[in-house]
Amino acid sequence: MSDDTLIKSIVATWRICKWFFGQMLMFYLTPYLWEDYYSTGTIILMFLYTAAYAIYWENISKEKRLGLLWCPYVIYSVIAVILCLAISRWSIPIWFALLLPLYGALLVTCSKILRKYFRKLGKQYKLGWLVKYAALAVFLVSLKSVCVSWECSQHGSPDREKEDIFARRDYLSDKMIAIPQDVLNEMPSSIGEQFQGEWALYSCSMFSAALVNISCLYPETRTENIHNIDSLIQIVISPELRRYDAMRWYEDPLETLDGNVSHISYLSHLAWMICGYKRAGGGTKYDKLLPSLCETMNRRILNSKTLNLPTYPGESIYVPDMLVAIVALKQYADMNKGKYRPTVRKWVERAQKQWTDDNTGLLVSFLQEDGTQYDGVPVKGSYSALNCYYLTYIDADFAKKQYETLKSLFWKNGIVPGLKEYYNRTCHLGLDIDAGPILFELSPSGTAFMTGAATYFNDAEIRNGILTTAEIAGHTIRINGKHHYFLANIALVGESIMLAMRTHFN
Structure with missing residues (x-):
C-alpha cells in the first residue's frame, strides 16, 4: 500500500467515524423525528451512505466531486433496496431508506455553515470561542428540552402510556427472559457477587410486579x-441466583425451609412473585412451593421476639425487606381464606406504634437486631419511598399517611424535581449502594420508588414530575420498537423498578 493510499484510507476512516457518530448523536437527541423507524436497520443504512460518501470524497478529485455526487447515492440505493427486500425482519420501508441520506446531507451542510461562521467569529472577537461553545450548549439543551417535552406529552394515563409501557416491557423481556447466569451478568460486576445477586433478584421481582x-x-x-412471570420465577429459583443468599447464610434458602435461619429477603421476593403469578391467572404449578414459603416465613416471624428478621447475619433489620414478606403473607391470605392475616395485622399494628421515627413520623429505615430503633440514625428517602410502595399492598390508609408525610418532608421541587435522600441535612454529592449517586440532594432510587405510591394514589403532579426527571436524567432510547432509559445500560434494575412503579395504578 502506497503512502498516498494509506493517508486517504486514514482520512476516509476519520470522516466515517466523525460523521457517523455525529449523526448518531443527533439521532438519539431527536427520537421524535424517527418514530417507528428508529431501529438497527436505520443505523446500518446510515453507516452505509456515510461510508460511501467518505470514501468517494477522498478518491475523487475536487473538480469532479459535485458532478459525480450521484454515484455513491446510486450504489447506496441499490444495497439499501436489496436489504429491504431480502431481509424479512427488516422494518425499514424502501422510501425511508432512499430518503435517509438527506438527513446526513442536511447535518453536513449545517455543520459546515456553522463552522465557517464560528471561525469568522473567532477571528473577529477575542472571546469568540466562548460564544461558540455557549451556542453549542444552548443548541444541545434546546434539543434535549424538546425531546423531554415530547416524551412527557405521552404520560398521564394507562391508555396514553400503553405504547411506551409495552415497548419497555419488551425491552426487559429481551434482557431478562434468559438463562440465570445471563441475567446475573446484566448486573454490573463492580458491585460484587452479593449485590449482583440482590440486584438480579430485585430486577426479576420488580419486572414480575410490572407484568402483573x-x-x-x-x-x-x-x-x-x-x-x-413463570420464567422469572424459574430464574429466582435457580441455584445460580440463590447462591448470593446461600453464601451469606452458609446454607441454601430453599433446601432448609424447615430450619430457623432467616433468609427473609430471598424467600419473601420469591413468594411475592408466585402470588403475582397466581393473581395474574397462573395455574397450579407452584401450589406446593408457595404454601411452604409462606408457612416458613410466618413461623420464623412469629418465633422472633420482635416480628422482624435480619436480611443477613450480623446486620441490621432492613424494614423494606420485612415489608416484602408482609406483602406476600397478605396476598397469600387474600387467596386462602385469611390464613396468616393475624400475623400481617400484628406486624402493621406494631409498626405504627413502635417503628416510626419520632422526628418524621415515617417508618424507620433500619432496626437493630433486637428490633429496637437506632439512636440518631436518619430516615432515608429511598427506604421510605419503598416502604410506601409496599404498604399500598398491605394497608392503604397507613400507606397514604406515610406517603403524605414523605412528600411534605422529602419532596424537592425545581427544574429537576425529585425525592431527597435526607430531610434534615444537605448532601449535594454522595454515593449509596441503595440510593445510587446522590446529586443536589436528590436520590435516584428514592425518586423512582416514590413513583409507585404517587401512581397508586393518583397524585398526577408528583408522578409527572418524577417521569419528567426520569426522562431528563435517563433519556429514553427507542430502537427496534423497544424503549429503555439510557441508564438501563448501567443498572437494569432501575428500568425494572420504574416499570413496576409507573404501572402501579389502583
Whole structure:
C-alpha cells in the first residue's frame, strides 16, 4: 500500500467515524423525528451512505466531486433496496431508506455553515470561542428540552402510556427472559457477587410486579405475561441466583425451609412473585412451593421476639425487606381464606406504634437486631419511598399517611424535581449502594420508588414530575420498537423498578 493510499484510507476512516457518530448523536437527541423507524436497520443504512460518501470524497478529485455526487447515492440505493427486500425482519420501508441520506446531507451542510461562521467569529472577537461553545450548549439543551417535552406529552394515563409501557416491557423481556447466569451478568460486576445477586433478584421481582400490573391494565397481554412471570420465577429459583443468599447464610434458602435461619429477603421476593403469578391467572404449578414459603416465613416471624428478621447475619433489620414478606403473607391470605392475616395485622399494628421515627413520623429505615430503633440514625428517602410502595399492598390508609408525610418532608421541587435522600441535612454529592449517586440532594432510587405510591394514589403532579426527571436524567432510547432509559445500560434494575412503579395504578 502506497503512502498516498494509506493517508486517504486514514482520512476516509476519520470522516466515517466523525460523521457517523455525529449523526448518531443527533439521532438519539431527536427520537421524535424517527418514530417507528428508529431501529438497527436505520443505523446500518446510515453507516452505509456515510461510508460511501467518505470514501468517494477522498478518491475523487475536487473538480469532479459535485458532478459525480450521484454515484455513491446510486450504489447506496441499490444495497439499501436489496436489504429491504431480502431481509424479512427488516422494518425499514424502501422510501425511508432512499430518503435517509438527506438527513446526513442536511447535518453536513449545517455543520459546515456553522463552522465557517464560528471561525469568522473567532477571528473577529477575542472571546469568540466562548460564544461558540455557549451556542453549542444552548443548541444541545434546546434539543434535549424538546425531546423531554415530547416524551412527557405521552404520560398521564394507562391508555396514553400503553405504547411506551409495552415497548419497555419488551425491552426487559429481551434482557431478562434468559438463562440465570445471563441475567446475573446484566448486573454490573463492580458491585460484587452479593449485590449482583440482590440486584438480579430485585430486577426479576420488580419486572414480575410490572407484568402483573400490565395484565390488569391490559388483559389482552395476560397469557404472554404469565409465561414471562413463570420464567422469572424459574430464574429466582435457580441455584445460580440463590447462591448470593446461600453464601451469606452458609446454607441454601430453599433446601432448609424447615430450619430457623432467616433468609427473609430471598424467600419473601420469591413468594411475592408466585402470588403475582397466581393473581395474574397462573395455574397450579407452584401450589406446593408457595404454601411452604409462606408457612416458613410466618413461623420464623412469629418465633422472633420482635416480628422482624435480619436480611443477613450480623446486620441490621432492613424494614423494606420485612415489608416484602408482609406483602406476600397478605396476598397469600387474600387467596386462602385469611390464613396468616393475624400475623400481617400484628406486624402493621406494631409498626405504627413502635417503628416510626419520632422526628418524621415515617417508618424507620433500619432496626437493630433486637428490633429496637437506632439512636440518631436518619430516615432515608429511598427506604421510605419503598416502604410506601409496599404498604399500598398491605394497608392503604397507613400507606397514604406515610406517603403524605414523605412528600411534605422529602419532596424537592425545581427544574429537576425529585425525592431527597435526607430531610434534615444537605448532601449535594454522595454515593449509596441503595440510593445510587446522590446529586443536589436528590436520590435516584428514592425518586423512582416514590413513583409507585404517587401512581397508586393518583397524585398526577408528583408522578409527572418524577417521569419528567426520569426522562431528563435517563433519556429514553427507542430502537427496534423497544424503549429503555439510557441508564438501563448501567443498572437494569432501575428500568425494572420504574416499570413496576409507573404501572402501579389502583
